[in-house]
Amino acid sequence: MSGIKDKLSSFGTFCYNSDEGKVLGRGARNWAEIGLFYLVYYTCLAGVFVGFLAIFYQTVDEAQPKLTGTDSLLKGNPGMGFQPMTDVEYTLIRFRKPLLSYKPHKESIMKVLKPYKEADDKGVPCDMNNPPPEGKSCTVDYANLTAECNEENFFGYKDQKPCVLMRLNRIFGWMPQPYTEENVKNSGASEELQAKILANPDMIYIDCVGENPADRDNLGEIRYFPTQGYPHYYYPFTNQKDYMSPLVFVQFPNVTQNIALMVECKALAPNIHYDRTEKEGGVHFELLIDP
Missing domain, CATH: 1.20.5 (Single alpha-helices involved in coiled-coils or other helix-helix interfaces)
Incomplete structure (x- = not known):
């Protein structure tokens, strides 16, 4: 002691x-x-x-990034994201009839849509013949975007007609090139979509297909809302005030249940290169509806 x-x-x-x-x-x-x-x-x-x-x-310009175009991290080739993604480590969209199964999917989509819902009156109305004035951005018509896939119907999951939200990544100063008769044949699109592209070449078209023949047979019809792509008048992104990236809902209204289906969605433009490994120019996900 x-x-x-x-x-x-x-x-x-x-x-x-x-x-x-x-x-x-x-x-x-x-x-x-x-x-x-x-x-x-x-x-x-x-x-x-x-x-x-x-x-x-x-050395930093607040109006634009220091590296743009091919010098930027994205190399002038945009990627594409999708929702719902309830877990960033997985690309499987899986659900069944009970509410608790698809409620997280609704919340995941609403996180992206919330700024659009609140900013519906911002920007200027645009169309193919009326692009935005310099320094202005085009508004995204939220009511038109959510006419079929919306919060009330749980974005189709309630009725087992799931909607997947697609958004192209922003690249400062990047402008999509329109297709021509010469290069549309190399787009990899179906003849039906090629005809649609030539009828309106001023769009970045979204083309979703099953990766394998069995996936294509079991996916059934594929719908796009409000249109099958992003109009060119939303581009280029130059850090305009109130700029909102255009969105597209892809709906699968009659998917075969109890089968895991692999889906591939591409953004089509002559200056968009699709590379699944590098996650450029499109997205890949799996879709499974449990009985």
Whole structure:
């Protein structure tokens, strides 16, 4: 016991020695010198950091990214995202009749749609003959977008007619090229879609198909709302005020149940290259409706 008391007494003396006026083994002058040193040291360190930060901001343009086009991370080739994606690690859209099965799918889609719902009156109305003025952005007609796939019908999942929301990634300054009679044949689209493209070439068309013959047979009809793609007048994105990316709902109204189907959706434009490995120019997902 005496040994423990001696150790505690020694530690207490180290913390504060009243005879020598020291705290943690140092006197007041020693603590003042150390405090002054670290004050000067961290002040200089903060000054260097702020200086480099100021230099960095001098090289950054707030209106546009430093690297654009083929120099950007996306190399001028947009990717595409889809919802619902209730788990970022999986591309399987699976549900069945009970509400708890498809409620997360509705919430996932609504996270994307919420800004569109709140900003329905922002931007300017556009069409093929009336592109937006410089510096303005086209409005996304939320009512038209959600006419068939909407919050009230749980985006089709309630009736086992699932809707999948498609959105093309933004690339600053990128402009889609229109198809011509010469290059539409190399698009990989069906003859029916090729005819539609040539009738209105000023669109980025979305083409969803089953990856295998069995997938195509069991997917059934595929519908697109409000149109089968993104009109060119939404492009280019130049950081316009209130800019909203165009959206497309893809609906599968008569999918065969109890079979996992692999679906591939591509964005079609002459300057969009599809690469599934790099996740460029389209998306891949699986669809499964449990009985």
